[in-house]
Amino acid sequence: MSMPQIPKDLFMAAIEELVRLDQQWIPRNKDISLYIRPFVIATEPRLGVKIADEYLFCITCSPMGLYYPKPVQVKIETRFIRAAEGGVGYTKCGGNYGASFYPTQKAKDEGFDQIIWTDATTKKYLEEAGTMNIMAVINNKLVTPPLSNTILDGVTRDSILQIAKDLKIETEIRRIPYEELRSEMKNGNKVELFGVGTAAVISPISRISIEAEDYFPYIEKDAIMFQLKQQLEKIRKGNIPDTHKWNHFI
Known part of the structure; x- marks a missing residue:
């Protein structure tokens, strides 16, 4: 986006100070957390298409419950695309969301919660969902x-x-x-499908539509995805040692 890089020390100090100021907002409910969103926007008063000279660095905090409080229903998108090779699909920028609004709304009108995007070239391979990366468990892998x-x-x-x-x-x-997912589920094999993300954490997918045909991934309590989610939650809450040093204490 050609935006200036925020110095790491400034970035971390700003987050720490805001969390200190907003600490009374941090909910005690086990399913609620304080969502922290840093962002940068151009602020100069100008009409025209050019790289900005002025930017504003902000951080917002918001108490947040489960992003998806129940298993999600998705469809495989094979008409529209979110991102193509050579673009900026790997960045957290507003344009990536703007491109997804119309097809996502169409999916919601059809009764789905989200889309799973496919690659722009062949439209055969899973890429990611609108709000999370995508994972599967196939043959216990x-x-x-x-x-x-x-x-x-x-x-x-x-x-x-x-x-x-x-x-x-x-x-x-x-x-x-x-097609691999469709074949596995058609043959009656156990397939887990779920999204992972900062807000979504791990969100199980209970129904997936592939070319207007519905399939139902495995979402029972003994699913591998729930073992992974439980372990991540234990690390986040300090219930088990944080051996990878992921947590940042304030």
Whole structure:
């Protein structure tokens, strides 16, 4: 986006100070957290298309419940695209969301909560959902698409892959054709499908529509995704040692 980089010391000091000021907002309910969102916007008064000379760095805090309080229902999107090779699909910028609004609203009008985007070239491979990275458990193996310049490098995605290794769960990073999901579920094989993200944490997918045909991934309590979620929550809350030094204490 050609925006200036925020110095790390300023970034961390600003977050620490705001959390101190807003500490009474931090909810005590186990399913509620304080959502922290840093962002940068251009602020100069100008008409025209150019890189800005003035920017504002802000941080917002908001008490937040579960982003998806129940399992989500999704559809595989094979007409519209969110991002293409050579673009900025890997960044957290407003334009990436703007491009997704219309097809996402169409999906919601059809009764779905979210879209799973496919690649722009072939429209055959899973990329990510509108608000989270996508993962699957196929034949007891955790599978997720590889990072590219069309997929956001999610922190939670990285954490879940590490936790899976810690728990000796086999992982595989590879392209996932949606036909593979359809074939596995048609054959009656157990397939878990879920999204991972800062707000979503781990959100199980209970229904997926593939070319107007519905399939129902496995979401029972013994699912591997819930083992991963439980482990991440224990680390976040300090109930088990944070061996990877992910937590930042204020």
